[in-house]
Amino acid sequence: MTDLTLTAERETLRLAAPFRISGHVFETCDVVVVTLCDGTHTGRGEGGGVYYLNDDADNMLAAIEAARPAIEAGVTRAELQDLMPAGGGRNAVDCALWDLNAKQAGVPVWQLAGIAPPQAKVTTFTLGADDPEVMAKGALAYADARAIKVKLTGDLSLDLERVRHIRAARPDVWLGVDANQGFAIDELDALVAGLVECDVALLEQPLARGRESDLDGYDSAIPIAADESALTSADIAGLAGRFSVFNIKLDKCGGLTEALKIARECREAGLGVMVGNMVGTSLAMAPGFVVAQFCDIVDLDGPTFLAQDRTPSMTYSDGLVSCGVDVWGGEELPA
Template identity: 70%
Template sequence: MASLKLNVVREGLRLAAPFRISGHVFELCDAIFVTLDDGAHRGRGEAAGVFYLNDDADHMLTAIEGVRAAIEAGPSREELRGILPAGGARNAIDAALWELEAQRSGKPVWALAGLPEPRPLLTTFTLGADDPQVMAEGARGYAQARAIKVKLTGDLDLDIARVQAIRAARPDVWLGVDANQGFAIGDLDALVAAMVDSKVSLIEQPLARGREADLQGYKSPIPIAADESALTLDDVPGLVGRFDVFNIKLDKCGGLTEGLMIARAAKDHGLEVMVGNMVCTSIGMAPGFVLGQLCDICDLDGPIFLKQDRTPGIVYRDGAAWCDDDVWGATAAVAVV
């Protein structure tokens, strides 16, 4: 690949309202936005990093500057995996390389990835943790949603009340819960039983990262997904017998290139695959939409939490997400200015 010009900036993504999960409340997300251009074509990428790994904007910017020369030398996406470790920095550069290749080749990213023409993807719409009745009203407010994911905090009785209120408000939707590491193994039987009663279809990351062995052989009637316990391709074999679903997030694994590898490896190991997201604009979400074409469960709602998204952006209609090639990965050159 010919030499490239790299530009990387920090961007503050402000949320429309505070968003609460177990142990954290988010109002602003610092992301990075990168471009790679060769004078005729330009590729773009965005990443928010992984907050619980201290992979923040400062860390991502430092990581990229440390290998600027190697990136501007024009590596392949496979070579990039040896230049930067898994994380947000590599995700942003990887996305820019994908779009750059799409423009140079005249093929959209999904075709370069060997995938069929994309289809709209049913996506979850996420409710941050709050008072049960506030969350129930939020569920009603997601009028178009056909799937809702509920953030829990680890307060068992309150979390059960939250889910019960949401199920009463929306008896029609697929429902999943995300514990964000909030529980211990001793809580799990009670949590699972209550979730069965509320017709919950997925329990995500109930235990802390590092406690995966506690789930060895645990039999749950509801599939259990690994998120914080599932970072990269190397984690796939260790999840077998402990989890049912691998939640791929491109900021965790370092980009679409590795995300596609994880999806295929996880299925080879008998795991289902989910694509998730950090808070991001449609540019950051678009590679996840490509990956979502291989996934059993999609959580692609990140841009809806922002005060302002990019234009053009992902379209949400009838509970599904649609990302046109014009958002990212277009075959026509993005103007280089």
């Protein structure tokens, strides 16, 4: 086991424009970047935390510092799962370990994970909540988008007006909505009916975390995805009969190791799989792109909201997202 040198630093990312969801407006985002070095090879990972769990940069850094002795002693990815709690801090360390291990082995990270070479995927492009006319213009501005996700605020009539405007502007795209816990069960019939009229394909997290049982016996005409209600693999059992899709986010579950486990176990449980993101740079999205290879729905547009991304970066073209090993994930062996 090789001793490692750990560096963990806070970075503040500025958004190109304010981004609004139910109950929150974001203008900046603090992330933690972890670097692990064995003296020859260096691995990196980025964690953004989970705002609704108070998993901010201070807490991420504290969790990393508490685990520093074991990490620097040469922790494995498997050992890390018990060493640190799920969250942005473990995500940053876990992804840095994947990157480091791939470089140590001289193979790309997808090969280390035992999967086929990653393929470009259709990704959603997200519209923050705004006036319906503004959101319709935003949908048109996503000229290459094949899939659009709409942020709602919990105002039923206004939200449905937003969706109607967007659908009228873009009749060609796959359309999903993210309620971010903004509704109550007695509003769901009206919400779903309005969404069906607009050919919406996915309703994400309509109810508050902790109210999952309100969905018992609810027969939705649109698949419902769990986001805030689905943090780690431990939540899979409680989703049965209530949700159709698990939205995996590496900051929620604590890294690529747990994310791949969730994807496998969801398939076994008959759940659809989605990969999403908290706002972050391409360094944070790249491990999610590995998970995307297992997913029905991909939402990895985080860097598109930033005033400036890292270089090299993810590639967004023709509604697709792709990512090379120059961004993250090791190097291919010479031919």
